[in-house]
Amino acid sequence: MKPITVIRKEHFNAAHRLHNPKWDDKTNKEVFGKCNNPNFHGHNYDLEVMVSGMLNQETGYLMDMKILSSIIKNQVINYMDHKNLNLDVDEFKTLNPTAENIAIVIFERIKAQLPNNLDLKIRLYETQRNIVEYPA
Amino acid sequence: MKPITVIRKEHFNAAHRLHNPKWDDKTNKEVFGKCNNPNFHGHNYDLEVMVSGMLNQETGYLMDMKILSSIIKNQVINYMDHKNLNLDVDEFKTLNPTAENIAIVIFERIKAQLPNNLDLKIRLYETQRNIVEYPA
Amino acid sequence: MKPITVIRKEHFNAAHRLHNPKWDDKTNKEVFGKCNNPNFHGHNYDLEVMVSGMLNQETGYLMDMKILSSIIKNQVINYMDHKNLNLDVDEFKTLNPTAENIAIVIFERIKAQLPNNLDLKIRLYETQRNIVEYPA
Amino acid sequence: MKPITVIRKEHFNAAHRLHNPKWDDKTNKEVFGKCNNPNFHGHNYDLEVMVSGMLNQETGYLMDMKILSSIIKNQVINYMDHKNLNLDVDEFKTLNPTAENIAIVIFERIKAQLPNNLDLKIRLYETQRNIVEYPA
Amino acid sequence: MKPITVIRKEHFNAAHRLHNPKWDDKTNKEVFGKCNNPNFHGHNYDLEVMVSGMLNQETGYLMDMKILSSIIKNQVINYMDHKNLNLDVDEFKTLNPTAENIAIVIFERIKAQLPNNLDLKIRLYETQRNIVEYPA
Amino acid sequence: MKPITVIRKEHFNAAHRLHNPKWDDKTNKEVFGKCNNPNFHGHNYDLEVMVSGMLNQETGYLMDMKILSSIIKNQVINYMDHKNLNLDVDEFKTLNPTAENIAIVIFERIKAQLPNNLDLKIRLYETQRNIVEYPA
Numbered sequence: 055m056k057p058i059t060v061i062r063k064e065h066f067n068a069a070h071r072l073h074n075p076k077w078d079d080k081t082n083k084e085v086f087g088k089c090n091n092p093n094f095h096g097h098n099y100d101l102e103v104m105v106s107g108m109l110n111q112e113t114g115y116l117m118d119m120k121i122l123s124s125i126i127k128n129q130v131i132n133y134m135d136h137k138n139l140n141l142d143v144d145e146f147k148t149l150n151p152t153a154e155n156i157a158i159v160i161f162e163r164i165k166a167q168l169p170n171n172l173d174l175k176i177r178l179y180e181t182q183r184n185i186v187e188y189p190a
Numbered sequence: 191m192k193p194i195t196v197i198r199k200e201h202f203n204a205a206h207r208l209h210n211p212k213w214d215d216k217t218n219k220e221v222f223g224k225c226n227n228p229n230f231h232g233h234n235y236d237l238e239v240m241v242s243g244m245l246n247q248e249t250g251y252l253m254d255m256k257i258l259s260s261i262i263k264n265q266v267i268n269y270m271d272h273k274n275l276n277l278d279v280d281e282f283k284t285l286n287p288t289a290e291n292i293a294i295v296i297f298e299r300i301k302a303q304l305p306n307n308l309d310l311k312i313r314l315y316e317t318q319r320n321i322v323e324y325p326a
Numbered sequence: 327m328k329p330i331t332v333i334r335k336e337h338f339n340a341a342h343r344l345h346n347p348k349w350d351d352k353t354n355k356e357v358f359g360k361c362n363n364p365n366f367h368g369h370n371y372d373l374e375v376m377v378s379g380m381l382n383q384e385t386g387y388l389m390d391m392k393i394l395s396s397i398i399k400n401q402v403i404n405y406m407d408h409k410n411l412n413l414d415v416d417e418f419k420t421l422n423p424t425a426e427n428i429a430i431v432i433f434e435r436i437k438a439q440l441p442n443n444l445d446l447k448i449r450l451y452e453t454q455r456n457i458v459e460y461p462a
Numbered sequence: 463m464k465p466i467t468v469i470r471k472e473h474f475n476a477a478h479r480l481h482n483p484k485w486d487d488k489t490n491k492e493v494f495g496k497c498n499n500p501n502f503h504g505h506n507y508d509l510e511v512m513v514s515g516m517l518n519q520e521t522g523y524l525m526d527m528k529i530l531s532s533i534i535k536n537q538v539i540n541y542m543d544h545k546n547l548n549l550d551v552d553e554f555k556t557l558n559p560t561a562e563n564i565a566i567v568i569f570e571r572i573k574a575q576l577p578n579n580l581d582l583k584i585r586l587y588e589t590q591r592n593i594v595e596y597p598a
Numbered sequence: 599m600k601p602i603t604v605i606r607k608e609h610f611n612a613a614h615r616l617h618n619p620k621w622d623d624k625t626n627k628e629v630f631g632k633c634n635n636p637n638f639h640g641h642n643y644d645l646e647v648m649v650s651g652m653l654n655q656e657t658g659y660l661m662d663m664k665i666l667s668s669i670i671k672n673q674v675i676n677y678m679d680h681k682n683l684n685l686d687v688d689e690f691k692t693l694n695p696t697a698e699n700i701a702i703v704i705f706e707r708i709k710a711q712l713p714n715n716l717d718l719k720i721r722l723y724e725t726q727r728n729i730v731e732y733p734a
Numbered sequence: 735m736k737p738i739t740v741i742r743k744e745h746f747n748a749a750h751r752l753h754n755p756k757w758d759d760k761t762n763k764e765v766f767g768k769c770n771n772p773n774f775h776g777h778n779y780d781l782e783v784m785v786s787g788m789l790n791q792e793t794g795y796l797m798d799m800k801i802l803s804s805i806i807k808n809q810v811i812n813y814m815d816h817k818n819l820n821l822d823v824d825e826f827k828t829l830n831p832t833a834e835n836i837a838i839v840i841f842e843r844i845k846a847q848l849p850n851n852l853d854l855k856i857r858l859y860e861t862q863r864n865i866v867e868y869p870a
Contacts, residue, residue, distance in 0.1 A: 069274075192598065196594050366638055499822070
């Protein structure tokens with residue numbers, strides 16, 4: 055028997071602004087363009103949480119999707135949904151909330167809740183055309 | 191020959207907050223819930239612009255989709271994309287930016303640019319599960 | 327101001343079997359084909375509930391989507407999700423659970439919960455290729 | 463009981479070129495742009511066939527979707543799929559194959575096969591962003 | 599030249615029930631919840647069959663998609679579509695038809711029909727939010 | 735820190751014909767079927783460009799998506815959109831434009847524009863049911 059992957063899709067909405075506080079306004083504007091709007095803009099983020107490991111022969115599950123969904127709800131949805139990522143979410147008070155960094159923060163928050171024998175990958179859709187996977 | 195409809199899909203991202211300034215904070219919180227977050231949240235808005243009328247037999251077009259796309263770009267995308275609807279868009283400085291009101295504002299802005307013999311309908315996806323059509 | 331429509335998408339899974347008890351087995355098999363399997367088959371039903379009426383100027387809502395979602399949950403999801411429509415759902419003990427009849431039953435159940443000044447339409451996806459709208 | 467609508471989705475691929483033979487090359491190029499490429503380009507066309515009428519109480523069907531699917535297959539898919547619309551399809555030897563005209567041709571071909579008491583509407587996706595409905 | 603992957607999407611509908619016959623009813627109900635309904639429920643399963651190997655330079659194909667589609671039709675669609683997985687499909691008479699186990703059974707059935715120099719992976723969508731890949 | 739992947743989706747339309755000039759007409763017809771139509775057919779190609787590497791800590795980007803989008807536009811969209819692949823695109827004057835070969839050509843054209851420390855993968859949807867990934 056080989057390892058198997060289960061994937062759970064969830065969804066949240068948030069406002070954000072791309073900004074590096076070490077740079078001046080002109081550089082921020084050049085690098086981040088309209089994503090640097092000081093009044094923020096926002097997205098519907100589609101999230102895929104991919105967990106891999108060996109099947110539990112008793113249940114026929116890799117892990118109970120209700121438990122996985124509950125971890126995502128506690129660690130991500132309740133924490134980021136309908137929030138301003140820059141102002142309301144601790145990790146992004148000092149970290150630029152690019153799609154890449156949001157995916158890494160989500161990875162770390164969920165990884166801490168999973169048993170060590172399970173591998174984790176995050177796919178985050180910022181729009182239907184801009185997508186990030188971590189780790190690659 | 192009967193009337194025909196053409197539909198053009200476009201996309202924009204924005205931040206917003208639902209809030210009625212005539213109400214106190216408690217009422218706003220009760221009615222709008224987490225959509226009332228004073229720091230804003232945001233969405234990927236999918237927009238369908240539906241135009242109806244009689245076919246032009248010379249071109250085989252109802253209207254040139256490049257012209258329709260250009261009207262949408264000028265009246266909606268350049269005006270609302272990567273913006274904070276409450277702070278950056280004139281109409282919503284005094285109007286609550288619910289999906290319903292956003293659809294009505296988009297309808298009025300595009301209608302003013304179309305010939306009178308064409309009918310217009312707007313479909314706006316705030317999320318993949320919350321959708322508005324105006325007029326009904 | 328013209329009427330506006332809001333649309334809420336929800337989802338449920340169910341088993342069913344197409345069968346007319348007044349017909350013999352041969353006729354049922356001829357008319358309903360593999361949908362007549364006595365052991366049942368099943369679907370992921372995607373449901374769009376479309377409500378139309380005049381905008382509430384105070385809230386900027388046609389109706390609160392949380393209330394609409396709650397009506398759908400009580401009348402449809404809790405009632406049909408993860409059920410065998412023929413065996414577990416009262417209406418289909420004597421009514422053939424075709425997509426058409428499921429849409430009509432959902433229409434009647436939700437209509438009874440809505441104020442009289444709101445119009446209702448149901449769109450039900452039995453698969454991504456077979457869809458029903460009621461009323462037309 | 464009110465009328466009900468059933469919708470069947472099908473799919474075909476074809477090459478085409480937009481061109482009005484009464485115009486000179488310069489006018490064709492100005493009006494149709496890159497769609498006027500004399501070597502043709504092509505699309506995956508998604509087709510929705512919407513049929514409305516009164517439910518058959520015996521079957522619980524408006525009409526048997528296998529029959530509707532078979533009409534679409536005979537009248538549209540076998541006739542247009544993997545074809546060059548301008549060169550291989552009779553109607554477009556003298557008619558410009560815009561999305562609007564393709565929808566009208568499909569409407570006429572299917573309408574001729576349906577009982578008179580059923581209404582018909584066609585929705586054709588030329589791309590995911592350019593869509594036509596006939597009649598409006 | 600590096601290996602390439604081709605992916606073919608197919609679709610089937612089925613009823614199922616999650617149940618471990620070695621456990622008592624209370625344990626089955628606790629672990630599988632509403633998926634344990636003794637009257638069954640059902641799904642539209644979307645299936646992606648991913649085959650990898652070296653390109654055939656003569657045809658420009660990895661393998662003929664008509665042959666791959668035919669293998670999927672014979673091994674999966676004709677075998678599982680419009681069936682009750684627990685009652686009608688041999689493998690699941692003794693194996694719990696979780697999405698994980700369905701993906702593994704599909705993998706084994708298709709793998710047996712492919713040349714040894716081609717690698718195989720299965721992605722199965724039980725719903726649009728619950729997905730399985732085998733092998734990981 | 736581990737490598738991360740960013741994915742950008744783009745879209746183009748084109749006509750093509752599958753044909754091996756070294757074979758006679760009968761063999762071409764047998765192998766490629768209706769895809770061998772000498773008058774061509776066409777597709778809406780959905781393209782996913784996946785780039786992997788180490789995050790830039792200054793920007794929070796793997797690479798600026800505007801730059802990636804610009805490379806895709808220059809190397810693929812402007813080069814293949816609304817074209818006849820066999821007649822208008824140099825690479826396919828001697829190479830059969832199967833989905834596999836189109837993906838490989840796109841890979842080579844984009845790879846030449848990327849820094850060496852970034853990995854590249856292409857996913858090409860010829861239809862929603864026929865997909866290719868290169869490299870596997």
